[in-house]
Each structure stands twice: as structure tokens, then as C-alpha cells.
Amino acid sequence: MKPLKEKISITIDSDILAKLKENAEYDDRSLSQYINIVLKQHFKDIEDKK
Secondary structure, eight states: OOOOOOOOOOOOOHHHHHHHHHHHHHTTOOHHHHHHHHHHHHHHHHHHHO
16 A cells, blocks of 8 residues: 655745755656655665764
8 A cells, every 4th residue: 555645834934945856857847856855865874874
């Protein structure tokens, strides 16, 4: 079963958003998908450091 998704609204620096959009396009993903991947990797990295 796929995890449930929730819609949120955030404020993000425009330079960060531009990089996210650029990388998402390069990776042929939606912005939302790409942000999820980045966040999952970030949390994995944190856990690996523990």
C-alpha cells in the first residue's frame, strides 16, 4: 500500500526553489516528487550519522 500523501503550503527561498525545479526537471520528476526524494535522503543521512 502506498503511503498517504498530504498537501501542505510552505514558503521557500526563491534561489532554493529554482535549484529544486532545475534538478527535478533534469531528473524528469515533478517538483513534489523531487522534494520528497531530497527529504527522504536527508532523513536517511541523519539516521546514518547516529
